[in-house]
Amino acid sequence: MRRRVCRRLRNRFQQLGLEDFASYTIYLLDHPDEWSVVDACCRITISRFYRDAQVFEQLCQALPSLIQLRQERRNSSLRCWCAGCASGEEVYTLKLIEHFRLSSKKLFLPLHILGTDVDEYLLSRARRGCYSKGTLKELPKPWIAQAFDVNQQYCLKSAFREGIQFEQQDIRKQMPDGLFHLILCRNLAFTYFEPILQQEVLRGILHHLVPEGILLIGKKESLPIDGNSQVIKLSSLGIYQKRTERI
């Protein structure tokens, strides 16, 4: 990753006719707008459907009790937010889980899924919903056969695009309105942000998560100590549940 970011930055300063990183640093002092380019160069956009399959297997086990709780509270749907959704892979993964794992059960609530990302180009790809084969390698094969039309790419059938919304948002500055029952923030804030920013983002996320709602972070990520007291760890793979009350 580091090498990839360095290569992008090198290409950028060469484009500007600069010789090395030191000259680029000086250029940045005189051109503060250039920081947005640096920001974009530092973004890692890799994602996959059903990324870290075991995590989603465990999520599938946790969802029925969440659905039961929401039914008891007379909610008509489960509001889900995928922060840093890249090209929609996680968003559609939830949609596939809804169809293949949840909808046949007695306990069921439709999912309303919001995907946000800072990168408008990735969001346009997400809205298109077409992917290369490699992106699907962790998905159960029968799901691929049923959910995608295959041409040059694998494109999601229309039934798997319903109840989904994408919005451009920078999680450092903005979060969506309302409360969510399930929030995914994987391989973004808790890997790439400074500790203080991680704490701010976690505070914001927990503010938007209902009590007993589920938070998924990356499998290898951990939460900043600050917010830990507000959640219960359900799994070592990054699945948490918000406590009913602050302790």
Ligand SMILES: C[S@@+](CC[C@H](N)C(=O)[O-])C[C@H]1O[C@@H](n2cnc3c(N)ncnc32)[C@H](O)[C@@H]1O
């Ligand atoms: C490594 S990808 C992870 C994608 C997905 N969550 C996953 O785990 O497969 C990180 C994503 O976060 C997005 N991102 C980076 N900075 C962001 C920010 N400040 N606000 C919102 N999204 C951001 C990137 O554009 C990218 O799509």
